[in-house]
Amino acid sequence: MANALNPLCVPPLTSHLGSLEAVALRGCWTSLAGACQRPPLRQALAAPSAAATVAVVATALRRGRRHGWSRSSGRVCSLAAVGGEGASANASDDVGRRSVFALAAAVAAASGADAYLRASDERYSFSLLAPSLFKETLRTELVPGLIWGFEQVIAFQTVSANIRMTVVRLRDGKLWVSGPLAPTRQLLRLLNELGEVAHLVVAGTALEHKVSLAEFHRIYPKASVWVAPGQNATLADVNIGPVDGVLGQSAQRPPWQEEIDFQVFYVAPPETQGTYSEVAFFHRVSKTLLATDAVLKVPLSPPPILSSYGYDGTPCELSREQWQYKFIAFNFLNMRGANEADLAALAEPSAVVSPLLRFTLYPICKSAASAWVKEIAAWPFERAVAAHLDSPFPLRPNEFLKAFGFLFDRQSSWEPAPGQLTQLYKLSEQLDGPGALESSIWKAAAGAV
Numbered sequence: 001m002a003n004a005l006n007p008l009c010v011p012p013l014t015s016h017l018g019s020l021e022a023v024a025l026r027g028c029w030t031s032l033a034g035a036c037q038r039p040p041l042r043q044a045l046a047a048p049s050a051a052a053t054v055a056v057v058a059t060a061l062r063r064g065r066r067h068g069w070s071r072s073s074g075r076v077c078s079l080a081a082v083g084g085e086g087a088s089a090n091a092s093d094d095v096g097r098r099s100v101f102a103l104a105a106a107v108a109a110a111s112g113a114d115a116y117l118r119a120s121d122e123r124y125s126f127s128l129l130a131p132s133l134f135k136e137t138l139r140t141e142l143v144p145g146l147i148w149g150f151e152q153v154i155a156f157q158t159v160s161a162n163i164r165m166t167v168v169r170l171r172d173g174k175l176w177v178s179g180p181l182a183p184t185r186q187l188l189r190l191l192n193e194l195g196e197v198a199h200l201v202v203a204g205t206a207l208e209h210k211v212s213l214a215e216f217h218r219i220y221p222k223a224s225v226w227v228a229p230g231q232n233a234t235l236a237d238v239n240i241g242p243v244d245g246v247l248g249q250s251a252q253r254p255p256w257q258e259e260i261d262f263q264v265f266y267v268a269p270p271e272t273q274g275t276y277s278e279v280a281f282f283h284r285v286s287k288t289l290l291a292t293d294a295v296l297k298v299p300l301s302p303p304p305i306l307s308s309y310g311y312d313g314t315p316c317e318l319s320r321e322q323w324q325y326k327f328i329a330f331n332f333l334n335m336r337g338a339n340e341a342d343l344a345a346l347a348e349p350s351a352v353v354s355p356l357l358r359f360t361l362y363p364i365c366k367s368a369a370s371a372w373v374k375e376i377a378a379w380p381f382e383r384a385v386a387a388h389l390d391s392p393f394p395l396r397p398n399e400f401l402k403a404f405g406f407l408f409d410r411q412s413s414w415e416p417a418p419g420q421l422t423q424l425y426k427l428s429e430q431l432d433g434p435g436a437l438e439s440s441i442w443k444a445a446a447g448a449v
Helices: 026-035 039-045 051-066 095-120 185-192 213-219 304-308 320-330 339-347 355-360 366-377 397-403 422-432 434-438 440-444
Strands: 138-143 147-156 159-169 175-178 197-202 224-227 260-267 276-283 288-290 383-385
Touching: 138 304, 147 185, 147 304, 159 304, 159 320, 197 213, 213 224, 260 366, 276 366, 320 339, 355 422, 355 440, 366 397, 422 434, 434 440
Parallel strands: 175 197, 197 224, 288 383
Antiparallel strands: 138 147, 147 159, 159 175, 260 276, 276 288
């Protein structure tokens, strides 16, 4: 039976493992708990040898330690030790040595469980991002014959959003892939149908856009890898693996730059509390701006891929009311009892800047951000593709600048209504300190707090 120490309903760890303390990311357990009711995983976890249990624990342990989680961190999830015949009676056994032994013993089981799940469902791929195990992939042709979008869902309970990997076919017929997503068999099949993957790109520091890079590179080892600056800024950062170059910092030019130009935005301490970067790209032939989180087109209706997750993890079509809630909650805007009107106001402009970035990042790096935006606006783009929400959408440089009006002390394409920014105001103060609230960006929005 599920309980606080055994949220997966899995068989207890058997005695041959000794006393294993499983260190797991809490979000990882939460996602696995819901997924354990799916037939493939339920069958794997029912194995009497508890091999599947060990595989799950080993995976969580491996990922937890990669992010710097330890027994002393105060943020651990422990599974109760189960004694039995052959169990160690020496309580002073070295925990680290036993954990390493248990992890090594679980490698074969982990490989078998992973192979079983991957073979049983083409949507399977273990990920740090919920939903962790099974992700539907939707491929859309964004610019005929040149650019495609691959969408999956990222979610936390009832708050979910689409996330897009952008694929460009270069003149030589090979593929340029930005923001690799969870490499399910379904995604890889849809991708390989388009051609050979020659280049992998991570366009920022946000976890959701880089967490699958290392696994993607193992699948496509011949592909070049180029990343935005600021990776591995802390010990808790995800390991992205080896790279060929850092955009804007490496001496050599990326092999694809003649076809896809780029501009880098990068800030780090002491200017900001943390490290953040985003690289914008310009596909010359199609005159398309390729963005990640910088600029968005908000739809009145939910992106179709969200039906694969539904409202709370059960696949179903979302109602307009549910979509309104999800979008407003995802952006930390206040629920004012006017969700329909608030979403409509954000959907009306050609493009908007994410309220989360506008009010928690740009107030502390206004000068660097405005310089970056001006550089992007010098490109003659006619449309844009973003990593979230609608794409492609018509967009010209003057409309792009309008979305960022707040950086230039001008009116923006969207302005918040009274009472919308209370949560973001508190969040900005927590993340960036009281000084951020003295920015002209916050002063101009004082009536919305």
